[in-house]
Amino acid sequence: MSQILTNRQAEELHKAIIAYLASHNLNNAAAALRSDIGLGEDVFDANTAKKYEGLLEKKWTSVVRLQKKIMDLESRNASLQSELDNATPTSLSRRNQDPTSWLPRSPARHVLESHRDAVTCLAFHPVFSSLASGSEDYTIKIWDWELGELERTIKGHTKTVTDLDFGGPRGGTLLASCSSDLTIKLWDPADQYQNIRTLPGHDHSISSIRFIPSGAAGAPSSGNLLVSASRDKTLRIWDVTTGYCLKTLRGHADWVRCVSPSRDGRFVFSAGDDNMARLWDISISNPETRVTFVGHEHHIQCCAIAPPAAYPHLASLAGLKKPPPASSTAEYMATGGRDKLIKLWDSRGTCIKTLAGHDNWVRAIVFHPGGKYILSVADDKTLRCWDLTQEGKMVKCLSDAHGHFISCLRWAPSIVKNTAALEGAAAEGKSETNGTPRKEAAAAAAANDVQIRCVIATGSVDTAVRIFAN
Secondary structure, three states: OOOOOOHHHHHHHHHHHHHHHHHOOOHHHHHHHHHHHOOOOOOOOHHHHHHOOOHHHHHHHHHHHHHHHHHHHHHHHHHHHHHHHHOOHHHHHHOOOOHHHOOOOOOOOEEEEOOOOOEEEEEEOOOOOEEEEEEOOOEEEEEEOOOOEEEEEEEOOOOOEEEEEEEOOOOOOEEEEEEOOOEEEEEEHHHOOEEEEEEEOOOOOEEEEEEEEOOOOOOOOEEEEEEEEEOOOEEEEEEOOOOEEEEEEEOOOOOEEEEEEOOOOOEEEEEEOOOEEEEEEOOOOOOEEEEEEEOOOOOEEEEEEOOHHHHHHHHHHOOOOOOOOOOOOOOEEEEEEOOOEEEEEEOOOOEEEEEEOOOOOEEEEEEOOOOOEEEEEEOOOOEEEEEHHHOOEEEEEEOOOOOOOEEEEEEOOOEEOOHHHHHHHHHHHHOOOOOHHHHHHHHHHHHHOEEOOOEEEEEEOOOEEEEEEO
16 A cells, blocks of 8 residues: 655654553553554653644544535636626626626625524615525514624514515615514614604414605605505505505405515505416505406416616517617516416516526515616525526526525615706606607606615524625
């Protein structure tokens, strides 16, 4: 047998083995090894042996750690190679400087741990680096996602916190939370997150809440309306300044799991356990279902309305030569469900693409604000990125995003750089009813004053929140 170790390395190993045997009172075995290699007490006495105690265990555990590091590096290398194989030359050259091409990558910048049970929901503050997380431990935690630090814990709900959202009247951002305790609570970030109002009214667990935008161009601020979805099969629209329920939307035949408002506040998209999604026109006095979306074979867990930036790519998937104008809303939607599928829809209720790849329930989906991608998380513990410019091809999969089911996903809202310009663009767009070019110019001006933040957060049954940032 060829010698792998040098003579010196072999001698050091023998001494470490003898010291290990002696420290465990295996004196006969130590004496036998001494005899076989000719290492007497005069050369390697008890005092010298003490210097070698623990050396063998340290070497052994370090090998295991190195093995794990090697496996992690190999996994990351395979992920990066896959990304290179699927990327286009343009995306490769622009990836570092263009936020519209940014996609999350491992490892996460921060792993936020403090919850004692599964994390169920997340919400980013629209301006500051604050992130709220809700959990089955009944609490809400506020983090600084840039520093990765816990700022405070909010207690008030008596059952699982199921969803969160920041929004509210201009200049008065609020945090809204909903729970299985049948209530919606409003918290004031400007006053140490004091509970300023509780909204009762639903007859069963509340699954989802979102502030309804006020309808400004580009990246609108939210108004004073909030929409909620519940297991009582209804959606309700609330006035957060008074706490009154203004409208109740009925039409779903089972638990309503998710809700997503359009950016102009005119439409609401909802889905749930009746395996159907509905687009509601809430701008009229008696809101009604405008379109019903049928195609999933199991409960729908999540839904989202596509931003105008995605219209050109989704229009191509729909077989259209020209995309809808950016000034229009609720032109395309997406849903994800327990059938492990993500479906893309147009505003007529036609499924234009089905994205298959997840191995378990799809829990959350978000459109990339740049418009080219859609991101999803699922109970298969992965975060996947789908490229709408390549007919919905999956171009990235973070298989090590979490150690357990991933339950929620949020993208940090874009920053409005010039509020006055946005308001002027909105006025310009509204000043001419049929002036499509003017509306398009207004939308383009608004888009130029919006800065995409390359930050996403995921929450999991493993009780951790992970921040992926550029």
